[in-house]
Amino acid sequence: MRDCPRYCQRFSDISISERILNSLFLLTIAIGYLFSLGQVYFTHQGRDGQPGLSIADVAIAYHGSPDQTRLAAAINGPMAGNLKSPADKEIILDWIDSGAQHGIYESQVAPVLQRDCLGCHSPASGVKVPPLTSYEEVVKLTEADRGASIPSLVRVSHIHLFGIAFILFFVGKLFIYCDMPVWLKRLTIGIPFLSMLVDIFAWYLTRETPAFAYLLVVSGALMGLSLNFQIALCLYQMWLPISYYRSFAAMLKNRYADLWEFVLFSEQSIRFRKAVRQKGWEACAYLWEKLVCWLDRELLLRKGGRLIGMCQDGIKRLM
Numbered sequence: 001m002r003d004c005p006r007y008c009q010r011f012s013d014i015s016i017s018e019r020i021l022n023s024l025f026l027l028t029i030a031i032g033y034l035f036s037l038g039q040v041y042f043t044h045q046g047r048d049g050q051p052g053l054s055i056a057d058v059a060i061a062y063h064g065s066p067d068q069t070r071l072a073a074a075i076n077g078p079m080a081g082n083l084k085s086p087a088d089k090e091i092i093l094d095w096i097d098s099g100a101q102h103g104i105y106e107s108q109v110a111p112v113l114q115r116d117c118l119g120c121h122s123p124a125s126g127v128k129v130p131p132l133t134s135y136e137e138v139v140k141l142t143e144a145d146r147g148a149s150i151p152s153l154v155r156v157s158h159i160h161l162f163g164i165a166f167i168l169f170f171v172g173k174l175f176i177y178c179d180m181p182v183w184l185k186r187l188t189i190g191i192p193f194l195s196m197l198v199d200i201f202a203w204y205l206t207r208e209t210p211a212f213a214y215l216l217v218v219s220g221a222l223m224g225l226s227l228n229f230q231i232a233l234c235l236y237q238m239w240l241p242i243s244y245y246r247s248f249a250a251m252l253k254n255r256y257a258d259l260w261e262f263v264l265f266s267e268q269s270i271r272f273r274k275a276v277r278q279k280g281w282e283a284c285a286y287l288w289e290k291l292v293c294w295l296d297r298e299l300l301l302r303k304g305g306r307l308i309g310m311c312q313d314g315i316k317r318l319m
Helices: 016-044 055-063 070-076 086-097 102-116 135-142 150-175 182-208 210-239 242-255 257-265 267-301 305-318
Strands: 065-069
Touching (some): 055 210, 086 102, 150 182, 182 210
16 A cells, blocks of 8 residues: 555645646635625625624524514615615615505605616516515515525525535645645545535524524634635645745744643643633533424424424425
8 A cells, every 4th residue: 555645746746837727726716705705794784783794693694583574674784785875774664664554655665666676676687586566575575584584595505515515625625735734634624514514504503593693603714714724725835845834834843842832731721721621511511402402392392393394385485
C-alpha cells in the first residue's frame, strides 16, 4: 500500500495556469458568499419591526408571528424598500388594522400596490410570489402570519442541497492539496457538509418551534466559517511556498511556546477546563431533555398526525 504523504499531490505540484484557474474559482465563490450574506440580510431583516437582522427576524421568517399578518410582515421586512415612501407603508398597515375593508382597498391600497408591487406580484411576471392583482388575492395575505409553508421549504431545500453540495465538493477537492495535519483536514472537509444539513433541517424545526432559530444561525455560521477557511488556506498555500508556511508555523510555535505551555498544563487552565466540561455536560443534558420532550409531543403523543397532515397539505398545494 502506498504511503499517502509521499504520493498525494500538493499545490507545489500544479502549474501556474492551474493556480490561476483555481484562484479565480475560489475568489468567485468567496464573493458569491458575501452576496449570499447580503441576500439573507435583506430577506429577513426588519420582520420584528426593529431595524437590522436579529434572531427574532429569523424565527418569524420560518415560524411566523401571530402578532402580524403575512402582508404586514412582508412590508415591515424584505419588501419595505419597494415602497416609494413610509407613508405608503402606513396606509397599508392602517388598512390591515382597520379590518381590510374593500372600499378603502380600492381608493388607497390598490394604487400603491399597482405602482410598487405588481412588477413581480402578478401572473405575467412569472415570479413565484403571491399575486396582488385583486382584492380577493390581497385579503388572503391579511390573515395571521404562519411562517414558511412546507412546499416552499421543500423547494428551497432541494435547490440548496444540490447547489451548495457542488460548491463544497469542488472547494474541498482543492483543499485536499493543502499541507496540514490529516485529522484537521478531514475535520474541516466534513464540517461544511454537516453544517449545511443541520441548517436545512433547522428550517423545518424552526417552523414548528421558534427556539430552533438559534440552531439555524449557528449551523449557517459554522458552514460559512469552515468554507471560507478552506478558501483562504488554499489561496495562501497556492501562491506562497510551503517553506514560508512552515517557517511561519515554527515562528509562532517558538514565540508562543510559553503561552501554549500555560494554556495546556497550568493549574488555572486545568481548573478552567474542568469547569467548562462540567457546564458543557449540563448544557447537553438540558438540550437533550428539551429534544426528548419535543419528540414526545410531536411524534409519540400525536403519533405523527400533524406531520402527516402537513405532508397532505403540501401535496394538495403542489397539485
